[in-house]
Amino acid sequence: MKVKGILVVVSGFSGAGKGTVMKMLLEKYNNYRLSISATTRKPREGEENGREYFFKTKEEFEKMIEENRLIEYADYVGNYYGTPRDYVEKQLECGKDVILEIELQGALQVKEKFPETLLVFLTPPCAQELKARLEGRGTEDNNTIMARLKRAAEEAAYMDRYDCVLINDNLEKCVDDLHGIIQSEHWKAGRNKELIDKMRGELETLK
Amino acid sequence: MKVKGILVVVSGFSGAGKGTVMKMLLEKYNNYRLSISATTRKPREGEENGREYFFKTKEEFEKMIEENRLIEYADYVGNYYGTPRDYVEKQLECGKDVILEIELQGALQVKEKFPETLLVFLTPPCAQELKARLEGRGTEDNNTIMARLKRAAEEAAYMDRYDCVLINDNLEKCVDDLHGIIQSEHWKAGRNKELIDKMRGELETLK
Numbered sequence: 001m002k003v004k005g006i007l008v009v010v011s012g013f014s015g016a017g018k019g020t021v022m023k024m025l026l027e028k029y030n031n032y033r034l035s036i037s038a039t040t041r042k043p044r045e046g047e048e049n050g051r052e053y054f055f056k057t058k059e060e061f062e063k064m065i066e067e068n069r070l071i072e073y074a075d076y077v078g079n080y081y082g083t084p085r086d087y088v089e090k091q092l093e094c095g096k097d098v099i100l101e102i103e104l105q106g107a108l109q110v111k112e113k114f115p116e117t118l119l120v121f122l123t124p125p126c127a128q129e130l131k132a133r134l135e136g137r138g139t140e141d142n143n144t145i146m147a148r149l150k151r152a153a154e155e156a157a158y159m160d161r162y163d164c165v166l167i168n169d170n171l172e173k174c175v176d177d178l179h180g181i182i183q184s185e186h187w188k189a190g191r192n193k194e195l196i197d198k199m200r201g202e203l204e205t206l207k
Numbered sequence: 208m209k210v211k212g213i214l215v216v217v218s219g220f221s222g223a224g225k226g227t228v229m230k231m232l233l234e235k236y237n238n239y240r241l242s243i244s245a246t247t248r249k250p251r252e253g254e255e256n257g258r259e260y261f262f263k264t265k266e267e268f269e270k271m272i273e274e275n276r277l278i279e280y281a282d283y284v285g286n287y288y289g290t291p292r293d294y295v296e297k298q299l300e301c302g303k304d305v306i307l308e309i310e311l312q313g314a315l316q317v318k319e320k321f322p323e324t325l326l327v328f329l330t331p332p333c334a335q336e337l338k339a340r341l342e343g344r345g346t347e348d349n350n351t352i353m354a355r356l357k358r359a360a361e362e363a364a365y366m367d368r369y370d371c372v373l374i375n376d377n378l379e380k381c382v383d384d385l386h387g388i389i390q391s392e393h394w395k396a397g398r399n400k401e402l403i404d405k406m407r408g409e410l411e412t413l414k
Binding site: 188 | 370384
């Protein structure tokens with residue numbers, strides 16, 4: 001029986017710790033593949049094509065849209081960001097669970113196209129903690145922090161559109177909980193139609 | 208914030224290993240409470256009131272039905288079996304995850320009354336294995352085994368009414384998977400409305 005992988009979207013407030021959680025999840029467990037986005041924004045220093053992003057020209061990106069080679073895309077501040085279909089589909093076929101670390105807008109697009117996608121929203125235990133983490137980074141001025149909190153308040157309106165809301169309080173626990181959530185998904189009855197049909201058929205023959 | 212426990216129903220084919228899985232789950236993890244059924248059937252040798260079952264007279268049982276003190280009940284071969292409401296509700300309020308090991312008919316009743324119940328169906332990897340386990344018990348004659356397989360074929364028609372279909376191939380793994388399924392359920396967005404509302408309120412204040 002062919003077991004296909006699960007498509008997982010992880011979103012969350014800026015400052016919720018998505019990047020760190022993803023990094024540790026991939027280091028600790030073998031079965032995951034992180035999808036790499038395509039973008040038209042220019043590479044920053046130290047970024048490599050095919051590692052952080054696939055860097056594309058506007059023309060290349062729009063050709064990918066036309067040819068239906070992206071499973072979601074969005075326009076942020078004048079640049080395109082999107083998820084190439086090819087890599088995701090190949091890994092899922094191989095039975096790998098593929099994780100998209102994308103924002104709200106893309107997450108809802110993916111869920112609409114592929115309703116069996118598992119949407120996970122990462123959040124700190126409280127808003128004060130989110131503010132403290134953004135301030136603790138020390139890399140952003142007060143205006144930027146306020147803009148991120150405002151954006152978080154907008155995103156919070158859509159938290160209940162996600163399947164799971166996962167608190168990132170203790171990093172190690174959060175990574176294990178995320179792993180548990182994804183692995184449990186494999187047992188959902190809706191994902192095991194072949195097994196159910198097989199058992200039905202065999203039991204009819206035996207009885 | 209008050210975290211309530213999860214109501215879990217575990218059903219499965221006779222021979223799927225429900226009893227052994229339940230026993231090991233309760234031994235290995237602390238958070239679970241197994242609900243004890245009430246029944247009008249006579250205690251067998253070695254059975255204790257309040258351990259295997261709460262043994263009731265027909266009159267007592269029918270009074271419990273009338274007073275709505277059972278969350279489900281059914282009539283099997285002339286005897287009543289049912290789940291007392293009181294214990295289940297108290298443990299859920301305390302945040303314990305309560306497991307009902309009951310059959311199809313009761314499982315569907317509970318899901319209808321409490322749609323947030325998690326229904327798990329336990330199955331061996333294939334029907335031949337189910338037959339081999341029933342034969343391996345050595346306690347049942349061929350007619351009984353055939354009756355159980357016939358019953359399994361009937362139950363298989365309802366497997367997709369369960370939330371999860373869990374294969375019991377390796378006992379240790381099955382117990383850990385069941386634990387993972389139940390624990391992941393705590394992160395479902397629908398079970399975290401208070402957390403979502405709290406984050407929304409706090410972010411509105413901060414922004």
